[in-house]
Amino acid sequence: MPLSSTAVPRQLSTWRDRRVVAVALVALASGYGQFGAVAALGDVAKVFGHVAHGATVADQAGLSGSSLGIGLAVIRLASLGALPLTSLADRFGRRTSLLTTTAVGLGLTALAATSPSYWVFVIVFSLGRPLLSTTNALSQVTVAEQTGSANRSKAVALATAGYGVGAGLTAVIHGLWVHGEGFRWLFASSVLPLVLLVPLASSVRETDRYRIASSAGYEMPVLGVVGSALRSRLAVVLGVAFFVAVISGPATSFVFLYAQDVVRQPGYVTSLMVVAAGAAGLVGLLVGRYLADRLGRRPTIAIAIVGLACFSTLAYSGARAALVVGYILGVGAGSVLAPAIGSLTNELFPTSVRASAAGWVVAAAVLGAVVGLVVFGELVDVGNSFAFAALVTFLPVVVTGALSFAVPETKGKEPEELGSAG
Numbered sequence: 001m002p003l004s005s006t007a008v009p010r011q012l013s014t015w016r017d018r019r020v021v022a023v024a025l026v027a028l029a030s031g032y033g034q035f036g037a038v039a040a041l042g043d044v045a046k047v048f049g050h051v052a053h054g055a056t057v058a059d060q061a062g063l064s065g066s067s068l069g070i071g072l073a074v075i076r077l078a079s080l081g082a083l084p085l086t087s088l089a090d091r092f093g094r095r096t097s098l099l100t101t102t103a104v105g106l107g108l109t110a111l112a113a114t115s116p117s118y119w120v121f122v123i124v125f126s127l128g129r130p131l132l133s134t135t136n137a138l139s140q141v142t143v144a145e146q147t148g149s150a151n152r153s154k155a156v157a158l159a160t161a162g163y164g165v166g167a168g169l170t171a172v173i174h175g176l177w178v179h180g181e182g183f184r185w186l187f188a189s190s191v192l193p194l195v196l197l198v199p200l201a202s203s204v205r206e207t208d209r210y211r212i213a214s215s216a217g218y219e220m221p222v223l224g225v226v227g228s229a230l231r232s233r234l235a236v237v238l239g240v241a242f243f244v245a246v247i248s249g250p251a252t253s254f255v256f257l258y259a260q261d262v263v264r265q266p267g268y269v270t271s272l273m274v275v276a277a278g279a280a281g282l283v284g285l286l287v288g289r290y291l292a293d294r295l296g297r298r299p300t301i302a303i304a305i306v307g308l309a310c311f312s313t314l315a316y317s318g319a320r321a322a323l324v325v326g327y328i329l330g331v332g333a334g335s336v337l338a339p340a341i342g343s344l345t346n347e348l349f350p351t352s353v354r355a356s357a358a359g360w361v362v363a364a365a366v367l368g369a370v371v372g373l374v375v376f377g378e379l380v381d382v383g384n385s386f387a388f389a390a391l392v393t394f395l396p397v398v399v400t401g402a403l404s405f406a407v408p409e410t411k412g413k414e415p416e417e418l419g420s421a422g
Helices: 018-034 041-048 057-061 065-087 094-114 118-146 149-177 180-188 191-203 208-215 228-253 255-262 267-294 297-315 320-347 354-383 386-406
Strands: none
Touching: 018 094, 018 118, 018 149, 018 191, 065 094, 065 118, 065 228, 065 354, 094 118, 094 180, 094 191, 118 149, 118 208, 118 320, 118 354, 149 267, 149 320, 228 255, 228 297, 228 320, 228 354, 228 386, 255 267, 255 320, 267 297, 267 320, 297 320, 297 386, 320 354, 354 386
C-alpha cells in the first residue's frame, strides 16, 4: 500500500528550534562547498587557459565563453544525480540521507583542489555536485516537515539563508585572499565544514512526519516516481523551477568572471558587493516570507521572477555600477522567491513522495541552468557581449511566473489538507 501522510504530528517545531537551525547549518556547509566553482571561475580559467592582450572574451578570461559555458553546464548537469539521491530519503529517511550526502559531497569537492587541468577539474568537481545539490533539496524538505503552516516559510527561509551564507563565504574569501593557483586552497578548505559536521550531526533529527508515515508500513516505491494524481502539480512546479534556473544559472555562474576579467572590478569591491548582496538576500528572505504568508505563495513567485530577470539583465549591461546594483538586487529578488517556492513545493506533495518531488525539482533546475549556461555562453561569443547575452536569455522568462497559478494556493494550509495524501 502507498505510504500515507494524513496524520499531522501533534508537536511541530518553530523555525527557531534547534533541529531546524541544525539543518540550516548543514545547508550552510553545502553552500560553501557547492559555490566554489562559481566564485573561483576567473582564476580557474586563467590557470588552465591562456590570457592574451586582446578584445575577445577568450583573450580576457583565458578560456572562451563556449568552453566556460559548457564546463559549467557539465557541472550543473551532474546535479541530475540528485534525483535518485534525493528520492532515497523517501526510503531511508531524511536524516541519514542529509548527513551522508553532505559528508561525501564536501570530501569530493576538496579533492577538486588537486586537478591538473580545466576538464579534469570539471569532472572531479562534478562528482560532488549532485551530493551537495541533494543536501540543499533535503534541507528544505526536512525543515518543511518539522514545522506547521505558521512557521514553514520562515523555516524554509532560514535553510535558504544558511545555503546563501555558505556560498557568500566562498565568494568573500576568494575576493579578498584567493588569486591564481590559490583557488586550490579554496576548494581544499571544504574539509573545514566537513569536520564541523561531526558535532552538528547529533542535532539533526528525523522528522516526525516521516516517522509517522513510515511506521504505517508500505511497499517501497520506485525511486523518483510520483503518482499520476500528482503529476499535473509536479509538471507546474518543474516548469517554474526550470525557467527560474535559466536565469539563475548563468546570472550567478558568470558574474565573478565578468567582474574580474571583463569590467575589471577590484577584488575588494567584489567582496563588498557580495557582502551587500548577502544583506539584500536577508532582507529578501524576510520580505519573501512575509509576502508568501500574507499575499500567497503564487503571486510572490510571479513577482520575484520578474525582478530576478530584470535585475540580472541590469547586472550584465556593461558598467561596474550596473553590475553592483543589478547583482545585489538580483540576489534580493531570488531571496524573495525562495520561501514561496520552497513552501509551495513541499506543501503540494505528501510525505511518501515529498523527497522524490524535491529531486525532480532539482533535476528541472539543473536542465534549466544547463540550457541557460549554454545559450548564454554561445551568445557571449556570437555578440562578444555579456549585455546582449543577458538581454536575450533573461528577459523572455518574465512571463513564466504565471505558471504558478496553475496549482492550488497553499498559504495557511498543511500538506495533509491539500488532497495530496497517498
